Amino acid sequence: MGADALLEMKNITKKFFGVTALDNVNLDLRQGEILGLVGENGAGKSTLMKILSGAYPAGTYDGEIYLDGQLRTFQNKHQSEVAGIEMIYQEISLHLDLTVAENIFLGRLPSKKNFWVDWNRVYQEARLALEMVNLKVDVRKPVRSLSTSQQQLVAIAKALVRRPKILVLDEPTSALTEAETKNLLELLLKLKTDGVSCIYISHKLDEVFTIADRITVLRDGRTIAAYERQAVDPERVVEDMVGRKITNMYPKLEVTPGPEALRVEHLTVPHPLATKKNIIEDVSFTVRKGEILGLAGLVGSGRSELVNAVFGALPTRGEPAIYLEGRQVRIKNPLQAIQLGLGLVTEDRRRSGFVGTLNIRQNISLASLGKISRRGFIIPSKEMKEVGRLVRQLQIKAPSTEKSVLALSGGNQQKVVLAKWLLRDVKVLFLDEPTRGIDVGAKIEIYNLINTLAQNGVAIVMISSELPELLSMCDRFLVLAKGKIQDEFYRHEASQERVMRAATGLLA
Missing domain, CATH: 3.40.50.300 (P-loop containing nucleotide triphosphate hydrolases)
Incomplete structure (x- = not known):
């Protein structure tokens, strides 16, 4: 020394x-x-x-x-x-x-x-x-x-x-x-x-x-x-x-989008503190089956509030029209959203992504209790079989599914949160900062999982503050600023400059 x-x-x-x-x-x-x-x-x-x-x-x-x-x-x-x-x-x-x-x-x-x-x-x-x-x-x-x-x-x-x-x-x-x-x-x-x-x-x-x-x-x-x-x-x-050479940081797969999965019309979300102010103002958008829709914008632009409101986790002002696979639906709370086939990976996994007092198995099956139970009682063998399949598929590194989710690394915790929604066979999945705080290797595994979901026809709405990640993984983009959509474009039209110009209100 x-x-x-x-x-x-x-x-x-x-x-x-x-x-x-x-x-x-x-x-x-x-x-x-x-x-x-x-x-x-x-x-x-x-x-x-x-x-x-x-x-x-x-x-x-x-x-x-x-x-x-x-x-x-x-x-x-x-x-x-x-x-x-x-x-x-x-x-x-x-x-x-x-x-x-x-x-x-x-x-x-x-x-x-x-x-x-x-x-x-x-x-x-x-x-x-x-x-x-x-x-x-x-x-x-x-x-x-x-x-x-x-x-x-x-x-x-x-x-x-x-x-x-x-x-x-x-x-x-x-x-x-x-x-x-x-x-x-x-x-x-x-x-x-x-x-x-x-x-x-x-x-x-x-x-x-x-x-x-x-x-x-x-x-x-x-x-x-x-x-x-x-x-x-x-x-x-x-x-x-x-411990190996990384040849492709963003392994994007080309998937031809199918028919419309979700359409949201005239969504307005009131500001939680200012009574006369809206954090989302009359926003409408669609996302198709197999499509990855990127939601870009600066912190405070309303990205998280938008997906949480559609998911029923935040109140809306008025009555937004929400259509799932062409059929109008009402979503007043997250339980209704889950029953309709929506999933949400939240921005803060420790606060709202998993339950720290439950083990890995319980967290993965938490949103699918009806699928693994009969007459109100969980069938342990079915739960273990389904959870074990997802642990192997996602390569979750844990000595046992009975271990506390808090004992896992950040990347493996994020995989547990994703596994929770995979067990439900979701139709639309909202991903809010899905790779925040996880390492390079785990990020690539998450990207591959997103690709697989898109190939299987899941409509994905992805929020990320890392622009290279968003631009590389998404098919289409919406840019939010001051609670409104400022720009919309496809992947071949995208650039960091275009995103930032729209996000900061500097559109030509």
């Missing part, structure tokens, strides 16, 4: 119930450096960082941690934070009913001499913290009222006010807009000049190659390679991550 090294993790081995999650992993971080840590879901990145943060205490793993050349052991998160290590997790862990300011200073609220909280100082310093991440919201507002991307920026501000020596970010931009991502990357580069060292975990290799000084690759719980950024290209890193 060089003289400028700040952190070294040596021969870290961690097992869960006899299964090796980390096998003699080595990682070092230099003073004032940004280290990119990459690997597929399940490679061990988060496990390694939870050891560093004290979430997995000393004694539950083998190996050593050196900080500033001294051997350190952390029994809990507090000890790690006192040592100057701050973690920002992919799953935002804020107290939703506390204010922004209270979240930022939780556990260390400034007080006056009489021990009362100095609220003026709290609010003033909270505003300064938000300025660091370029977030303009009222610090007295409850966090629950903020968007997911705003909550992520609050979590980052909370970590920065502690002035850490080491900042660990796990998929920090998965919920951020393009402008917010650019702002965060610039902030990290500024922190680097101020001497803050950073471990940056991301599946978005363009971000890693933009800011990282070095890149460490994990695969199957082992350290595969460590590179100086200038000495390696993204293709090599991807090969190291997945």
